[in-house]
Amino acid sequence: MNIVGFDKEFNRLRSLIKENTLPHAILFTGTEGIGKRQIATELSRIILCKERGEDGCDCLSCRAFREESHPDFHILTPTAKGKASPMIRIDEVGELLTDLARLPLLSKCRVALIDDADLMNEAASNRLLKTIEEPTGDIKFFLIASKRSKILPTILSRAMPVSFSALDENVIVKLLTERGAKEETAREAARLSFGSMKRAIDLIENDGLTVMDDCLKFLNDNLTHKKIFAMAEIMGKDEKKRISGFFSALTLILRDVLLYYEGAADLNGKYRDLIYKYDKARIFNLLSLTAEYEKRLFANVNLRLFIEGYLLKFRRLCL
């Protein structure tokens, strides 16, 4: 399998598996969408393999793994109940641990992959902790989380940490063009993806790149009250993911203009008019306003009012 961008981390873990010295709990952290789950899955296959874990191995275990029917491989992901946000609950951890306590059926051990482990509530974390401390039988845990800070310190101290930093822009461009994207489109998506391949693909496949043009138009136009209310009305019905894309695109464009002021970069021709409208101090203020709102976006907010508040402040900073 092709593990792009993280060969070093992958190879290190694979050699621990070969030497039989892999700790029983490993915590993967890093930006969402950079392939942590894919890597943990491939390592799980290697651990469970009955041969030597080679690519394309056709042993019974690897075949079952590829068919997603391996009896010794367990995946736990957060589920949403009612209106509550997705979470991993104590009873779900309990069920997983019951499965794990059984003797493996096909391989020498059992492997559990806990995705979005930062969405385990405290009770669930504590339940898991007991098994991580004193596992019964041969069990390996892969915990995957985007935010290390949200994992209980007791779990942190018992799991081997592996952190994945963002992918290099050029790596993303290469991957996107291999998937058939045009070079120019790939460059733009890579810039907007902040090192996340998932986000880059999203941008291309869900028309996310038009957001750059929308933002540019927004920055060039005069922001009247009438326009603010109209925008809030429309964006208030949008998905938060798209709003987040809007904030990211704004940030990128403003940062480019700022870099131009600092003499660090040539300005993309499309952005030239912005120099007359936004001086350095204004850009700093707008960037910090945008960062603040981007952080608050995923809290439980009335989206229309939220956008309205943002745009009104934006306008005030531009007066």
Ligand SMILES: [Zn+2]
């Ligand atoms: Zn195999």
